[in-house]
Amino acid sequence: MSAGRGENKTRDALNVFVNGRHFHMLRGMTVQHALLAAGILKDRESCTVKDEQGNITGLDGALTEGIKLFTAKNNT
Amino acid sequence: MFRMRKFFCLSLFIILALLFQAGPAFAQTRLRILHVNDFHGYAQPHAPAGMKDKIGGAAYLAAHIDALKKDNDGNVLLLAAGDMIQGHPWANFNEGRAVIELMNAMKFDAMVLGNHEFDFGGKVLEQRIREANFPVLAANVEGIAGVKPYVIRKTGGVRVGLLGIISEHTPVHTHPQNVAGVRFFPSDSTVRKYLPELRKKADIIILLTHIGYREDRLLSEKIKGVTAIIGGHSHTKVTDPQVIDGTIILQAWEHGKSVGILDIEIDNGKITSLRGTLEDIKPTGPYRDDVAAIVSVYEGSLDKAMQQVIGNTKVDLEGSHVRSRETNLGNFITDAMRKDANTEVAFINGGAIRTGISAGPITVRDIYTVLPFTGYTVVMELRGDELRRALEHALAAGEEGSGGFLQVSGMKFTYDPAAAAGSRIKAIAVNGSPLEKARKYSIATSDFLVAGGDGYSFFKAIRQKRVQGQGKEIRTLVIEYIKTQGDICPRAEGRIKPETP
Secondary structure, eight states, rough: OOOOTTTTTOOOOEEEEETEEEEETTOOOOOHHHHHEEEEESOOOOOOOEEETSSEOOOOOOTTTTTTEEEEEGGO | OHHHHHHHHHHHHHHHHHOOOTTOOOEEEEEEEEEEETTTTOSSOOTTOOSSOOOOOHHHHHHHHHHHHTTTOEEEEEEESOOOOOSHHHHOOOOOOHHHHHHHTTTOOEEEEOOOGGTOOOOHHHHHHHHHOOOOOTEEESSSSTBEEEEEEEEEEEEEEEEEETTGGGGGGGOGGGTTTHHHHOOHHHHHHHHHHHHHHOOEEEEEEEOHHHHHHHHHOOOSSEEEEOOOOOOOOOOOOEETTEEEEEOSSSTSSSEEEEEEETTEOOOOOOOOOOOOOOOSSSSOHHHHHHHHHHHHHHHHHHHOEEEESSSOOOOSSSTOOHHHHHHHHHHHHHHHHHHHHHHHHHGGGHHHHHHHEEEEHHHHHOOOOBBBEEEEEHHHHHHHHHHHHHHHHHHOOTTTTTEEEEEEEOOOOOOOOOOOEEEEEEEEEETTTOOEEEEEEEEHTTTTTGGOOGGGGGGGGGESSSTTTTTHHHHHHHHHHHHOOOOOOOSEEEOOO
């Protein structure tokens, strides 16, 4: 169900890793969706998330292919 | 005499040419590049979820930027790395016009398009670009009037080439109609295409991107000769930027909560220092009156828009039992979703519906109170047996009173409340026909459920799904649905029916 236009061949499914666990996420979804998928967020509460370089990433941040996200223990 | 004048003119020309020549004529120069990204219309100071103190605020951001400009004797460029005009209702209710007004007041030098810039449609975007006093860039987009691939800005005697790159996946981030007729091209080949041209015209090259921090890093490994990649999209707070093969990768978080600062020192045409930092914006201290005035004017407009009556309900819209049984409000919302997505079935978790509406006029604010979350529709295909499983899960959630109970459209089902969890469903009909176990049905639901929210973890494994339109929130399509109906009178009509044997 690719929705790509123009010259790009886009894939809808992304490989995303949360605390080392692998998830297939839909392109267009955000960090918050990945945390829901991982069962870390139960609702729309807050959580501090970092990428593999240790940078803080906003919950509304777009997921990209291969992204690795980590949450602090006290957030889970 | 004529020969003397000719000689004088020629000498003047050569001197002027040397003075203004491009390339490494400048001696010691320090450039400062300020940048923000993913502002998303957050003009007022706000306390993000889980935080007590407010942060951000456009008037404070503007004053902070002015101070940072002053520190560097004016050799400063102010850039925006996309997703500026859409997001917060303050911006959405005027389709991003307010943000462009802010950016004009703050004297931005350039901006790259983000995927959310398309959320109001191509025509509105073209209008926003016409209103902007700064160039709007995206080298890998065709079909939007006024967009430029790059721009050269001269500051401190240095010609800075700014090349814009947007995510090539933008068509799956927004409603298909928003990108009709627009073509997107891959980032890396586009950069390679423009680099030779830019090298001739600029002393340093900066990529202004909206593809995400990880993609920026990958891009830096594929291309050479770029001083910096200033990005957005992943909302990454890059406090300790890394230099990869001579390219510094930067991003300044989100929502105007911080400003990025890149200081570049150049000596005899060579870059001797690249230093990137972030400074948080706090709503204390100096602020810009003119920017605060713009924020205030559009706050007033937003308040008026919220009070707008969009229709009338002849009956109370019931929001208190959405977690345990069929309600007329749940029916109405899911009918609106099903119509917008043109699917056979729609459902939403009761937890998304936070209150009801009394009979009488319905305002925009009423709908924002009923649906306070910024959810959007995702379309997926479920087999009959998968749909049954979802409904069994909904009934189990309903028993617990959790938000996972589903409100539905396009289908009816009966169940035995006394039966064991997982085997309560007795009969399901989709648009009047009995459910077929192996048949696929098109379903419209929310991004929250598709991500596995409220315990619907098995939705994560469904591969046939697509975002229907991240730019159009569910509450927006409900507002549009009410506007087309005028008077509404939804009823609970036996879509979800308990039957005790």
